Amino acid sequence: MNILILAAGEDAQKDDDPYPVWLSEVDGQLMLERQMNALAPLNPSRFIVCVRAGDNARHHVQDIVRLISSNSKIVEIKRSTAGAACTALLAIDHIQPEEELIIVNATDQINVDFAEVVAGFRSSGADGGLLTFESLHPRYSFVRTDAADHVLEIAEKRPISRNANAGFYWLRRAGEFFEALQTMVLKDAHVNGLFYVAPALNELILRQKVIRTISLARDAYMPIKSSRQLSNYEQLTESGPA
Template identity: 80%
Template sequence: MNILILAAGESAQTEDDPYPVWLSEVEGQLVLERQIKALEPLNPNRYIVCVRATDSARHHVRNIVRLISPKADTVEVKRATAGAACTALLAIDHIQPDEELIILNATDQINVNFAEVVESFRSSAADGGVLTFDSLHPRYSFLRLDANGHVIEVAEKRPISRQANAGFYWLRRAGDFFDALQTMVLKDAHVNGLFYVAPALNELILRQKVIQTFALSKDAYMPIKSPRQLSNYEHLTEGGSAS
């Protein structure tokens, strides 16, 4: 298994605080560190962190991720990409097509037993799996499900159900998903000029692949993309509601 963590977006907190949000400290641990530690029960072969080359040079990110885990390394993004899907494709040479793959965002904190989640996906014989939570806010991507809880349609920034996507993707075969990402880009299936990861699931669905879902509890998904959200997360952690 490989875990691909996307950390190359515009995520500086403020002009006065140039550090990316995922380098913020919460109870003595970096946000990125807390995420990698939460994923450790999956015992992956490696963690691959896609990071902007400027952030890597300025903040010594490769040193940081290697100190978090000896299995971790970085892929440097030297210039702005056309979205998270294009960033993910930069890691294609580091991952074998037949290997299991997880993709998630560096700024998202998900309070769940990841080993339990992945085992549920594996035992279902699904080709892929995503985590969902209840929301109608158009900042997210949304999933339309069939009666079996399988994904039949994905829409980015357009609510088509109350099943919002938490940005965690499990793929039985990495090659299937990289092929789907490439096909989506070739079709020019962008949203407001950017290529997002979630709509690539539509390409898998067209190929008759089964995408399973796992519903999160109300407070289990905590995106951290702004100082306000970071402050809220710190408050929850201090109160013992997050881990």
């Protein structure tokens, strides 16, 4: 299994801080460190972190990542991409097609037993899996499912249900997902000029692949996409376990 962490977004900067949000410290740990430590029980063969070349040069991200986990690699993103899907595609040469793959954002904090989540997806026979939470805010992607929690459709920035995507993706075979990403880009299936990861799962669904969801408790997911959300997360962490 490889775990691909996306940390190259242009919105990853705090208003009053020269460091990206994922390098913010919360309770003595970097946001990126908290993310990697939470995923470590999955025993991945490697963490792969996509980071902007400028951030790596200024903040020595490669050294930070190696100190968090010796099984890690940096993929430098040398210029702006057309979205998270394009960023993920830049890691394709470092991942074997038949390997399992998990994709997460560097900042979002999910308080679950990831080993239990992945075991559930594996045992269900699914080809892919998502974690969802309840929201109607159009900043997220949304999932429409059937009664068995099989995904029927995913829409980016358009609420088609109350099931918002928490930004955690499990794929049984990385190669199938990268093919789906490429097909989505070739179809020019962008949203406001950007290619997102979640809609690529629609391509897998069209190929009769099974994508399942697991719903999170209301307090199990904390997106960190703004300075305000980071401040709220810091306050929650100070007042009790995160």
